Amino acid sequence: MVERRALGPSTKAIVDAAIAREIPWTRLNDQSLIQLGHGKNRKFIQATQSFTTRSIAVEISCNKALTKDFLERACIPVPYGKVVRNEADARRAWHSIGGIAAIKPLDGNQGKGVSLYINSEDEAARAYHIAAEYSSRVIVEEMYEGDDYRLIVVGGKLVAASKRMAPSVIGDGVSTVAALVAKENLDPRRGDGHEKPMTKIPLDEIALICLQKQALTEQSIPEKNRVVSLRDNTNLSTGGKAIDVTDEVHPSIARMCERAAQTIGLDICGIDLLAGDISKPLTKHNGIVELNTAPGIRMHHYPSEGKSRDVGAAIVEMLYPG
Incomplete structure (x- = not known):
């Protein structure tokens, strides 16, 4: 019960940043609705949706086809x-x-x-x-071709970027795929949903299809050191991992992502990008595949590798400049 009522990683990161700024906060429900400040300084957040997030921008971002139309008209590459x-x-x-x-x-x-x-x-x-x-x-x-990246724009500025990797297990020559997944899910960093820095790997129909492409089933015993992928997509919500690459982002990619968020009017925006090398300009085979409202920020605060990025502090700074 205590764990279910605990703040999720994204909300907690923002609350911690507010506490560091000595900004009072109040939890308004048993989910993620938070009040920051009092009186004329009162503002609300709900996970990473803020007091200034526009509802029409949220509606646009939730419709992938409409989002692509907006970006295409702004000459931003989309599939x-x-x-x-x-x-x-x-x-x-x-x-x-x-x-x-x-x-x-x-x-x-x-x-x-x-x-x-x-x-x-x-x-x-x-x-x-x-x-x-x-x-x-x-x-x-x-x-599109390339590696999967998630970039975060807050208040019109790029503040974090991660390279995301699909969930996988490594064979030991003895255990079945199902047993390897169960063992990986015992990692204390993994939990259900967003309660922990990483999410447990689901062994569902999509995972079984991914295994089939590798000529495997959940009862197969992969040879020692064989990497077995459990997903084609790299979302942390389905067990993926993240590596911080914020310092590697090419300036042209940073500007494009900032412009993409501004195109639909999102103050806090998660941008999903496929690129061969994020330190170089995009090619014709790269581009933005999605924009996300209320993006999770735990991958940036708790990367599997690389430097932690305080996106929570950037959000608080946007709400309370200076």
Whole structure:
């Protein structure tokens, strides 16, 4: 009960930053709604949505197709794609892309229902049904090349960037994949949902599809030192890891991300980017794949590798300059 009522990592990071600034705070419910300050200085946060977050910006960011339209009109690179409502259209959309695709719920979040590296019509059909469990509308889009990055813009400025890595386990030549996952989930840094710095790895249908691509099942015993991927996507919400790369971001990429957040009017924005090397300008095969409202910031405060970035302090500074 105590753990369930504890503040999540993102909310706690903001509260800790407020305490460091001697700003009083009050928890207003048993979730993540927090009041900072009193009287004329009173402001609210809910996780990483703030007193200044615009509701229309949230609505835009929650619709992946609409977000892409906004960014494309601003000459920001986004993948080509189509919105579909049935399996037959998903199959046709995959053919129209003419290559490897990503399929995901139009208005999903936290990597739920997302399938990547779809390379056949039958895979597209299966991925459509997974995505359709989360949304009546599904987006089928071209798959950009490169590593997966999450960048955070607060108040119009880039404040953190992480390279995200898909959840995986390493074979020992004795244990099954299921046993290896269970052992990895015993890591005290992993918990359910967002309660801990890292999330437990789910062994669900998407994980089983990923295993199938590697000619494995959950009962397979991978040879010693073999890396077994449990996801194509790299979301921390589905067990991924993060490496801090803030100091490596090329200036042109930083400016593009700041402009993307400003294009839809988000004060706190998580930008998902695929790039070959974040220290160099993007190529035609790279670009932004999503903008996220209320982005989780635990990966930046508690990276698996690299320097911790105090995004919570940046949010408090945006709300209380100086």
